[in-house]
Amino acid sequence: MATSKVRTPRSVDSGDTIRVGNVVLTPDEPRIEIDGHPLYLCRQELALLQLLATRKGSVVNAGTISKRMARGGRPLTATGVAVYVHRLRARLKYGGVVIRTLRGFGYLLEAANSRLPR
Numbered sequence: 001m002a003t004s005k006v007r008t009p010r011s012v013d014s015g016d017t018i019r020v021g022n023v024v025l026t027p028d029e030p031r032i033e034i035d036g037h038p039l040y041l042c043r044q045e046l047a048l049l050q051l052l053a054t055r056k057g058s059v060v061n062a063g064t065i066s067k068r069m070a071r072g073g074r075p076l077t078a079t080g081v082a083v084y085v086h087r088l089r090a091r092l093k094y095g096g097v098v099i100r101t102l103r104g105f106g107y108l109l110e111a112a113n114s115r116l117p118r
């Protein structure tokens with residue numbers, strides 16, 4: 001006899017949020033706040049932030065970003081990824097976070113005060 005699990009909705013508590021700098025992100029929800037103020041992002045910017053935030057402190061390959069942000073089944077070009085990273089950087093300007101470009105590797109989201117010297 002097979003058993004099945006019933007999935008119940010999760011309640012959102014502080015354990016379900018991701019904090020990077022002053023940015024608070026609730027995964028699986030389009031809710032982002034900077035210092036308690038809502039930040040409104042387009043679908044692609046939100047997808048990029050969610051991907052980087054869930055892997056904060058780790059380099060995310062540009063190819064992974066391209067596939068995750070695919071439009072109409074087609075991955076974004078390298079230029080398309082760079083454009084969305086640029087737009088997201090501008091939106092997060094006062095969020096106490098930086099998106100670092102690691103040429104040949106990908107992108108890294110981290111708190112601004114943890115930035116390594118060059």
